[in-house]
Amino acid sequence: MYQLSGVTKRYRRGKATVQALDGVDLAIEDGGRLVIQGPTGGGKSTLLQMLGGLDRPSAGSVLLDGVDLATLPESRLTRVRAEKIGFVFQGFNLVPTLTAQENVETALVPLGLRARDRRERAGEVLASVGLGERRGHLPDELSGGQQQRVAIARALVKSPAVLLADEPTGNLDESTRDEIMDLLEKLWEDSGLTFVMVTHDTALARRAPRLATIRKGRVTIREQAART
Template sequence: MYELTGVTKRYTRGKEAVHALDGVDLTIGDGDRLVIQGPTGGGKSTLLQMLGGLDRPTSGEVVLDGVDLAKLPEARLTRVRSENIGFVFQSFNLIPTLTAQENVETALVPLGIKAAERRERAAQALMSVGLGERLGHLPGEMSGGQQQRVAIARAVVKRPKVLLADEPTGNLDESTRDEIMDVLERLWKEQGLTFVMVTHDSTLARKAPRLATLRKGRITVKENAGA
């Protein structure tokens, strides 16, 4: 699935060079569930952006299914993201003027899927996250947990190979956090997804089969025997 080799990302902050990633080597297999932890500014979100093709490394390779995302033309990279990678963010990123069903449908528009099929697949995706009775509700009419479920449905409606989640429970209380993680883990198993999640929550990290820790752009990975 993923093979990262010598991935470096440098930014310039004033006169200072910042190494967000510093020679990261990482392998993620098909169907893996990997949690990424580490201090603020350690490179977690930058690594997730590399995996999702949202940013390019300064040097190194980010290979997904034999294709180096770092070298793809922008149009083809956009296509890879649209077809193969689902994203879930802390802030939900829903369009406030669209219903839950319409928000989910937006993920299918770039794929050229006709309107009737978009509606049907969006409804099915929302039912799979427990929102079958909320298809016509606007984001402002739903709780934070329900909005995150819509965001998850939008991420998986296109049937991606990869699901990337950046602090997906960061804005939620403990009870809702557990409900959202139950949804994510169930979808990971049912759909055979490769699931990579960034979190500050040590409780969630301890439950992951594999745990990567990023500090100052350097990565260490261990297997969680008790997960």
């Protein structure tokens, strides 16, 4: 699935140069599940952005199924993101003027599906995350946990090969956090997709079979017995 080799990312902050990633080598198998942890500013989100093709490294390669995301033309990279990668963020990133159904359908527009097909697929995936009866509600009519379920549905409606989640439970209380994590784990188990999540929550990190710890741009991997 993923093979990262020598991935380095530098950027300017004022007059200083910050090295967010420093020669990262990382392999993520097809259908694998990996959690990324580390201190604030340590490069966690930068690494996730590389995996999602949202940013390009200063050096190194990011292979997804043998294709280097670091060198793809922007038009092809946009297509890869639209077809193969689902994103879930801490802030939900829902369009406030669109219903739950319409928010989910937005992920299908770049794929050129007919409106009827978009409606059917969006309705099915909303039902699968427990929101079939809330599809006509706007985001501000939903709880935080429900909004995150809509965001998860939007990520999954295109049947991606990869799900990338950046602090997906960071804005939720403990009870809702556990509900969302249970949902994500079930979706991973049922669908066979590759699941990579950034979290500061050690309790959630312990639930994953592989843990990547990133400090000062360097990554170490630990296999662990996943706990619930």
